[in-house]
Structures are given as structure tokens and as C-alpha cells.
Amino acid sequence: MDFQPTEERRMLADMIGKFIQNDYPMKARLTAGTSALGYCPEAYSKMAQLGLIGALFDEEVGGFGGSGFDIATVFTELGKGLVVEPLNDTAMTSGYILAHTDQLELVEQIILGQKRVALGLIENGADYDWSAPETLAHQTGSGWQLSGMKTCMKFAHGADALIVSAQTQSAPGISLFLIEAAAAGLSEHSFQTVDGGNACEITLHNTPAQLLGAEGAAYPLIDAAAARATLAVCAEALGVMERIKDMTIDYMRTRKQFGSVLGKFQALQHRVAQMLLEIEQAQSAVINAANDLQSPTDERNRAISAAKYSIGRIGCAVAEEAIQLHGGIGMTWEYDLGHFAKRLVMIDHEWGDQDFHLIRFSES
């Protein structure tokens, strides 16, 4: 057994840390997160040039990583910098689907940062279940056309293409389709997300689309892509929590009330100690999930659900606790903590929240 990261992954992590330090200060992040696109195209293409997207793909499809631990390494570091760039949503997850449906040319462009492809699986925004889309695909003389809607598609605004799930008349399962952003009958309503970033409501009306993979057979592929996406947000949350913990400890070392630093009050000491041990548990959950990403489906999904449940429960608790321990300053826009806390809580709203995954784990 060896819990040390490999030399390559250490270098990868260092490189991301330096990128954030030099090119991605908090101010830039906030500007990017509240812009119309919800991210910063220059930073995004620089990250692609540095190979951060390539690190999320297998060698066979043109990347140089793609394992659970590669994903965990990249996203934990991105979380530490609260990076809002859509590496998960419009590169890794959609790219994984494209790589497994013979779209290698597009995957190459994604890895180089030249194209972004958004992914739409959800139609009822209250639900996390993507297994029964109502969007309908029907065959026409020249190909397929889609009608329906998708909600909360992250970073779909400005994407070059979209992948959406749909049902067809002839096959019972889920099918996946690729749609050009400029396709006829596609309309988009773009909005900001609470944690910075962008998402879209998409409606499709007889929109021309290309079938990806075999008709009705997309479930296992979506499931595998979702596992990667879920691992990525779990790892990101870990990086976010790491920073929140550091900020909180720093603050407790310096903020004085009643003639003493906050860190001397035992009631508060115990709470930070609790925070620390919860984060350690969260980290173990993410390691388990990264390790099982390549395992048989059931094992993989159990580990992913265990991680997402742990991250959801612990993340929300850490966010709330850190704000409380900071007092008023933790409530402000100017102080970084609030932005980290918002992202951490919102991660519980992506790819299934803690309750959703607790049930999925118990049923598996």
C-alpha cells in the first residue's frame, strides 16, 4: 500500500498551484464567475495549453492521464484556487462520452481547448435523476431531430456543441445526441449560478442532431461519465475545504476578542478539531472513489456514492461552521471565505446531493 502521489501527479499539482498563483487571483475568479460566460476564455485556453485537460483523458484518446487519481489531483488543486473554469462540465465529462462514441477529432479539439461541448441530462431541475429523459428524438430522412428541453446545463452558453440525452421511438433505453450550438430550433436562456459560473435552460424544437453510439444503449456510458464528473466535484470540494480550513485556522490565530486570540477559546478549538477530522474522512472517501473509478460498475458506483454523500454532508457543515467561526467578516463579499463556502455548498447540488447518494448507496 502506498498513499504517496506519484512524482508526475506531484508535478501536475505544483504546476496547477503555480498557475493559480500567477494567473488566477481571486479578483480574476470573481470577474470570470460573474461574467456573461461565467468563466474566463483566456485562462481556460492557458490551462489547456498547460495540459490540464489532457491530464483528464486516457492515452488511447489523445490524453496523458484520465485515471481516478489524475482527476482527483487536478480538481483538488483547482478547488484550492476556487477555479470556476468548466474543465469538468464542458471538457472531461462530455469528452469522455465523445471518446467512447468515436468522436476522437472533437476530443482532440477539446483537449487543446479549442472546443467546448456542454452536457444536458436533466429535465426536471428539482431532480438529480437523469435516467428517464422525455426529450424525444425522431428519425427524419437525413438524420435525427430532437424536441424537448434540458435544464441547468452548466456552461452551455458559448459552447460549440451540446450533448443531450433523449428517448427514441424504436429503442426503449436512453440515447445520446450531439447538437451544433447554432442548430435550428435550439433556444437558450442563460443565467448566473449562485457560486459564480453560468448555466442554461435549453429548448429544442425539431433540432437536427447526430446520434452518438448505439440507439437506446447510452445508460452505461452516461453512468460512467457521471461517475467521473462526480469524482471531479468531490475532489474539487476537498481542495475548497482545505483552503477554508486554512483560512479559519489563520483567522483564529490572529483575531482577538476578550484579550485573547479566538484560537485560545476551547469551545472553538474543539470545533476546528472536529472540522479537521471530518475533512480527513472526506479525503479518504475521495481516495476510495478515485481508486474504484476503474472497478466494475457496482463497486465503482458504491464508492462514488460514498464519496458524494460524505462530501455533501461534510462540505455543508464545514462551510457553515467556517462562516460562524469567522463572525461578521465571514458574511462579506470582500473576504474570500464566503465565495469558497458558496461553491462548497453548491457542489452538493451537482450530480446528486448527499441524500440522493445515501439512498443510492443503501440500495446498491
Add this chain to the structure above:
Amino acid sequence: MDLNFTEADQAFRQEVIEFLNAELPADISRRVHADLHVSKEDTEFWHAVLHKRGWLTFNWPKSFGGVGWSPVQQFIFEEECAAAGAPRILPFGLKMLAPVLMAFGSKEQQEHWLPRMCDGTDWWCQGYSEPGSGSDLASLKTTAVKQGDHYVINGQKTWTTLGQHANMIFCLVRTNSECKPQAGISFILVDLATPGIEMRPIRTLDGGQEVNEVFFTDVRVPASNLVGEENKGWTYAKYLLAHERNGIANVGISGQKLARLKRLSLSQKRRGKPLADDPLFAARLARLEIELRNLETTNLRVLDEFSKGAGPGPESSMLKIIGSELEQNFDDLTRRALGRQAQAHMPEVFEPGYNGPQVAPQDMANQSAAYFNKRKVSIYGGSNEIQKNIITKMILGL
């Protein structure tokens, strides 16, 4: 023991409900239910409506123009106002400063300031906290030095809620630094138009603007604005806190949130079924409902003691802790109920004439922002940790 409301109480509740039905405009109620920041206009409008009916000062003693309601009636009033979505009565003047003036202010001060609070002439804000003095309020450093018939104030206050709308601020200031910190504090009323005052907004993490910092540079305030005696301000500030127990548990607001959440859980879907059928969600909701029922009775028990004339005590700390955490837990569960919709930040949907798509259900578009904003309720008004310190000392004697 009889836990039932009396017939008179029930008739009173009906009267309140009828009043709210007749007087509370639907658009204001909608904004309050949606947890939007309440505008200055909405607050002032509602104050005027209540004032006209004589209910704005519902918790004042009769001798000062109050209505003489029992604590239980006051409780009913606040509960129904919350259920109907009425704007909260701005506490700073009517609920905080007023009792202090009644107990310690001069006759002239009472006659001058109390009516102006009611008729909307003055909007008060609270100048207690400073950058270096939050929980340890007694360490405050803003000084007031007597020069002839004026005090000259220098220093900084912070976290001043809705200071941007205010024309008056009541401050705790240091008038003696040669003694125990608590013994050198005074309570003074300051006109915000006085030269030397600068107010700057502080943006909160949800993007809202409700707090400010206030800088004082050689601000000359008439000595007649000092409340009570010089260096007794700490006693007045503590008196204020202990008297602020009515409504502190926010039972009405949590009750309204429970009802809203129950409705939401029927229309939201999880795994294709109503959210109410999700066993984990149902358990979370049940837990909160049970806690709210418990708190209702705890609250009424404390009010009952109060009506029997028990002096100010630390029970308000108990209500503050349970009430604030419960309110936060309702906001937390509401956010969860929204699923992915919680990510959408779309304040534009509340703008008049908006007819674009809605991601979250009707009027729920601000719920995530509200969840983050409500983290404040366990921090302000004496943080929950400080309330626990008070309980430990005053109730447990440890």
C-alpha cells in the same frame, strides 16, 4: 396546565388576520415570502399602516402609547404577520432604542424621539459593533469627549444594518478609558447628517447590501443627546438585550417556512416521485416540524414567566439560539428541496414585467441567496457562542 389559547386570544387572532387580509398589499407579501431584501419603501409603507391602526408600538407599555397586549397576544400578532408575509417591523428604533429611552431617557428625549419613531420621521440604526469589538463589545474604542455642551466623537462603527436608509444612529461610545472597560461606556444619539460622518456599504456574500461601516471624525453631538448618565451605557445596552425576548425565537417565520416547505415537497420531484415521498427528506422535514412544535411551547413558557413579572433573565439567550438555528435549518432544507434549481441566481425574475423562464418554482428564485444570507442570524445580536457563554454563567452558574 392548559395549552389552549383562550377564546379571547382566538378572537384576537381573527382580528389580526382580518386586518392583514385588508391592509397588506399582495406584492409586498410576495416579496417578503420570497425572502428578498425588503426595500425602504415597503418598510416605511408597512410602518405607516401599522401606525394608523395603533399597532406599530404593540410591544410598548400602555403609558407610552402601547396597546397593552399580553405577551401571548404579542406572540399571536407576530406569528400572523409572519404567516401573511408582512415586512418585519424595523427593530432598531421601536424595539431596541424605545425601551431604553422609556427606562433611562429624559422626559424631553422621550417626548422628542418616541413619536418620531412612530410617524416615520426617523429611521434608526444601531452603532454598537466596531472592527475590533464584536463579541467583546465592551472593548469598544470609539471615543466621545465632552467639550462644552457637545460631545466630540471619533472612531468607527461597523456592520450597521440598513444604515444606508437611516438618518439617526444610537451608539455606544467610550467616555472613560481609565477604568474597567464596561464602566466607561456611554449611550448617545447621533444625527447622521452631522459633519464628519461617512457611511460606506459592505457587500454581503449573497451580493446584497444591508450592512455598512460608519466613520466618525470630530463629530460634534449635542450633550443633550446622551441617554441617561455618562459611563452607564453598558447597563442600558444590557437592559436592551434582556428586554428583547419577544419575537426573538422567530416562531412565526419558521412556521411560515414549514408551511412553504410542505407545499414545495408536494410539487418538487425526486427520482420521479414527489419529494415528500423521499424517506430522507421526509425525515428531515419531520425533525424540523417537531423542533418547531417544541420551540413554540418553550417560547410560550418563557413568555408566561415574563407575564408573571419575572425580571429580565438569560432565557432570551435560549430562545435566540434555538430560534436562529431552526430558522437556518428551514432555509437549509428549502435549498435542498430545490435540487439543481438551487444553483440558479436569478433576481431578475422578481422584476416587474419579467416573463422569461423560471428555473426554480415560482417565488423560490432567491432561496439559495437567502440561505447564505441567513447564516447571519447565528452571528448577530450576540453570537450563539456568546449566548451559550451567558447560559453557562447565568443559568448553570459554572
